[in-house]
Amino acid sequence: MCGIVGYIGRSEALPVLMDGLRRLEYRGYDSSGVAILNGGSLAVRKAVGRIANLAELIQSEPVHGQVGISHTRWATHGGVTHENAHPHLDQSGHLSLVHNGVIENYQKLREQLTERSHVFQSQTDTEVLAHLVGEAFDRSERRDKAALVEAVREALRQVIGTYGIAVLHADVPGILVGARRGSPLVLGIGKNEHFLASDVSAIVAHTRDVVYLNDYEIVAIQDDRFEISTVSGSGADFQISKVEFSAEAVDKGRFPHYMLKEIYEQPNSVRDAMRGRLSAEEATAKLGGLEMTNADLRSVDRIVLSGCGTAFHAALAGEYLIESLAHIPVECEFASEFRYRNLPLDRDTLVFVISQSGETADTLAALRESQRKGHRTLGICNNVASTIARESDGGVYMHAGPEIGVAATKSFTSQLVILTLLGLLLGRIRHLSHAEGRTIISEMEKLPDLIARTIELDKQIEKIAKKYARAENFLFMGRQANYPIALEGALKLKEISYISASGYPSAELKHGVIALINEETPSLFIAPQDAVFDQNVSNIEEVKARKGPVIAIGTEGDTALAKICDDVILIPHAPDYLTPILAVLPLQLLAYHIAATLGCDVDKPRNLAKSVTVE
Numbered sequence: 001m002c003g004i005v006g007y008i009g010r011s012e013a014l015p016v017l018m019d020g021l022r023r024l025e026y027r028g029y030d031s032s033g034v035a036i037l038n039g040g041s042l043a044v045r046k047a048v049g050r051i052a053n054l055a056e057l058i059q060s061e062p063v064h065g066q067v068g069i070s071h072t073r074w075a076t077h078g079g080v081t082h083e084n085a086h087p088h089l090d091q092s093g094h095l096s097l098v099h100n101g102v103i104e105n106y107q108k109l110r111e112q113l114t115e116r117s118h119v120f121q122s123q124t125d126t127e128v129l130a131h132l133v134g135e136a137f138d139r140s141e142r143r144d145k146a147a148l149v150e151a152v153r154e155a156l157r158q159v160i161g162t163y164g165i166a167v168l169h170a171d172v173p174g175i176l177v178g179a180r181r182g183s184p185l186v187l188g189i190g191k192n193e194h195f196l197a198s199d200v201s202a203i204v205a206h207t208r209d210v211v212y213l214n215d216y217e218i219v220a221i222q223d224d225r226f227e228i229s230t231v232s233g234s235g236a237d238f239q240i241s242k243v244e245f246s247a248e249a250v251d252k253g254r255f256p257h258y259m260l261k262e263i264y265e266q267p268n269s270v271r272d273a274m275r276g277r278l279s280a281e282e283a284t285a286k287l288g289g290l291e292m293t294n295a296d297l298r299s300v301d302r303i304v305l306s307g308c309g310t311a312f313h314a315a316l317a318g319e320y321l322i323e324s325l326a327h328i329p330v331e332c333e334f335a336s337e338f339r340y341r342n343l344p345l346d347r348d349t350l351v352f353v354i355s356q357s358g359e360t361a362d363t364l365a366a367l368r369e370s371q372r373k374g375h376r377t378l379g380i381c382n383n384v385a386s387t388i389a390r391e392s393d394g395g396v397y398m399h400a401g402p403e404i405g406v407a408a409t410k411s412f413t414s415q416l417v418i419l420t421l422l423g424l425l426l427g428r429i430r431h432l433s434h435a436e437g438r439t440i441i442s443e444m445e446k447l448p449d450l451i452a453r454t455i456e457l458d459k460q461i462e463k464i465a466k467k468y469a470r471a472e473n474f475l476f477m478g479r480q481a482n483y484p485i486a487l488e489g490a491l492k493l494k495e496i497s498y499i500s501a502s503g504y505p506s507a508e509l510k511h512g513v514i515a516l517i518n519e520e521t522p523s524l525f526i527a528p529q530d531a532v533f534d535q536n537v538s539n540i541e542e543v544k545a546r547k548g549p550v551i552a553i554g555t556e557g558d559t560a561l562a563k564i565c566d567d568v569i570l571i572p573h574a575p576d577y578l579t580p581i582l583a584v585l586p587l588q589l590l591a592y593h594i595a596a597t598l599g600c601d602v603d604k605p606r607n608l609a610k611s612v613t614v615e
C-alpha cells in the first residue's frame, strides 16, 4: 500500500527511483511522483495513474540530480488527483516529503497550521506533515543535517498515526531523512550511495545489504554514511541484514504477468515451505520457530487463527485440517474483527496470525491485541523482516519468495502446507500413530509433483475460461475443507476480473443461493472423490435441473462428473487433507485466464493494494 523509494549517491537518482517505483507499483497505482535535488534547486514531477504516465511526463520535462525521493500512491485521504499525488512540499516550497500511512490528527494540525498562515494545495494528511517539518526546520537557526533531523523529530512528536517517510530539503542538498512508525521502511547500503524504500524489492537490484528500521526510528543518509536515531532523540541499535532473494526473483521472467509466474512457482514454493520440516524418523513435523516444547504443545486445547483476505481463507481451511489431523478445536477470526472483539483467550489457547506481507494493519493489530492480553502470539508470514514477523513471539515462515501479483496465489498454498504441518505436529503429540505420521509425510512429499501435474491443466483451463469470461455472476461451491477453497476461488475472480462471485458450502445452495441459478450463471463445484462426493453430485443435479452451467473440479479417473457437468477439470488424487492445495490451483488459473481474456490488469487490479497498511 503506497511505495517509497529514495536515493542519495553519485549517480543520477531518477533511473534508480523510476526502476524502484516500477517494482513497487503493485503497492499502489493511483498516482506517482518524484522530487529531485540538483544542488540547491528542487524539481517535482507528478502524474495521476500508472508509473508509465509519470515516465512520459519526465521525458518531456526531464530532471537531473543525485538526490531524490519518489512515491506511488494508494489513495486514503483525498481523491486521486494531481494535487494529492506525492511528493508534497512545505510552505517554503524547499522541503519535499513522501509518506505511507495515515496521520490521524491531521485535521487538527492543519487547522493550527492554517491559523499560522500556512496554505495547503492538497487534501492529504501528508502535506500537513511536510508543512510541520518545514516549519520546524525554518525555526532553526542552522541549515545542516542535524537541524533537518531535529525538525523531522519535532514534527513526528506532534503526529498521531502511522508513517513511513522520506524527506529532502533544498537548503541541505547532501542528505535524505527517513523515519517509520507502523509503515515499513528499509535502508539500503551501497558503495558511495544509500537508498530508502518501503519494500526491499525496490532496491535489491542495487544492494542486498539492508537495515530494516524499527518503529520510531529516524535515519539520515548521505552518499557515504548513515545515522540511525530515534524520534525521542536517543541512539538506536541496528543490524545489517542480507536480502535473501535476488533481483531476478522480482522479475516476471518468461511470464506475461507476475500472477501467472507465481502460480507456476507453486511446486517449488510448496517444497520450500516443507523443506527441513518433515522428520521421517519421528514421523512428525518440526517447527522450531514456534519455540515451544512438545509438553507446551500438548497442553494446547484450542487454536485461534486470524488473518485478512486470502490469509483468512487459509485460516478457514486450517480449521478443517487441524481439527481432522489433531482433533483440537480451531476458531477463525477476521483480523479486522479480532482487534475490536473481546475474544476470550484462555491460557491454553494458541493464537496464530497469518499474513503474507507481515504488514497488514488489521492483522498486526490482532497480533498486538492478543499480546496486550498477555497472550503468546505466533505468526505465519512470508516476508521475513516484516513487522508481524518481528513482533510475534515465534512462528513459521512460508519461504515462498517475493509475491508481487496483488492477488495472492503461492502464499496461499504455502499457508495451507504450514497449517497441515501444524496439524501433523499437534496430531502426533496426541492420537496419531507413528505409522499414520509416516503416511502423512509420504503423502506430503508427493505434493510438489502433484502440483506440477495440476498446473499442466493450464491450457484446458484457459479454454474453459474463454467460454465463461462474459458471465456476470459466478458461484463457487465446495464442502468441508474445500468450502474455504470455494471462497478463495470466488475472491480470486472478483479481485482481478471484477466479476461478481460468491463462495458457499455446496449444500447451502438450496437455502437461498439457488435463486441465482439461471442459464447465464456458471457454478463451479469442487467435487473430488471423497466422503462427500455423492452429496456434491446431488447439489450439481439441483443446478443442472435449473439449466445452470456447471464446471466441476474432480479427481483423475472420475467418469461420473462428465455425465452431468458442462466442463470437468480432473486433478490428481490426494488424501482429503491435501486436496484443497490441489483444488485451488485450477481456480487460480481460471481467474487468471478470465481476467486476461477480459483485458484486465491482472497484477494491479483496480482499487486494490498488495498489502493494506491502513485500518
Ligand code: G6P
Binding pocket: 308, 309, 310, 311, 354, 355, 356, 357, 358, 359, 360, 363, 406, 407, 408, 608, 609, 610, 611, 612
Ligand atoms: C490485501 C490483498 C489480499 C491479501 C490481504 C492480506 O487485501 O489485496 O490479496 O490477501 O491483503 O494480505 P497479507 O499480506 O496479510 O497476507
